[in-house]
Amino acid sequence: MRISLLAIVAGTISLGACATVTRGTTEQLTFDSDPPAAMRTSTGLTCPTTPCTLEVNRKSEFVATFSKEGYKSQDVMVQTRVAGSGAAGFAGNVLIGGLIGMGVDAATGSTLEHYPNPVSANLEPLTLRGKPGKRPVRGPVKEEAPPTS
Template identity: 40%
Template structure:
């Protein structure tokens, strides 16, 4: 009987996403070219901007947005989405199947079954287009050609 209880307890804990995956997730951030400033908004714990390539640690339940800036390039913003990961779904299902309602509630509230997408976050910075050249001073304006007559 004792072996059966230990086996059930191990199976229940092994299926819990909070235990197997944790509440935090590392997100890798990179850009082409490298050296862009990545400003992170949304996490429950404030994040300092980082220079690409870099990584951050956020709660799985956090809404995260990353703004990229580099001199000479167009700024970009990437909004991350949250999806139920296959391993998170298995852990959540393990809670339900083994009667771990409390574990299921903890996983749902903590976001332990979620992953941020995309991860890694990779952007290709687009160069800022140079402005159109100004008309030359003293240049004669061109006369439009007359339309052909029929």
């Protein structure tokens, strides 16, 4: 009797936090841009060039900044939301893991996924001033007045 009760308790504890067990606390996130560019996140992760894939904490929301010389930098906000499979794992706690499992899943962020995924950017070339061959200059370009007759 004691052994079967111990087995039930051990099984319940091991299955607690279902989403944490089935999905983990990190996620693979892909970053891509046209043209290929460097990418850094507000959390400190970097890619020297895109496309690249990084492992990101499921709870982290951040800004991904794509940059390349001669192009305008572009920021993309990456947010989190409850994933369908994360919600199912979280709901499994009602049957097996109880409040402890629910607490663990909520604390680890295992029920979440990032969006957008993949994270994409289309970089715009900087405007050139003057003649072709000049280096790109940031800022607005002054238009010349049409010749007067």
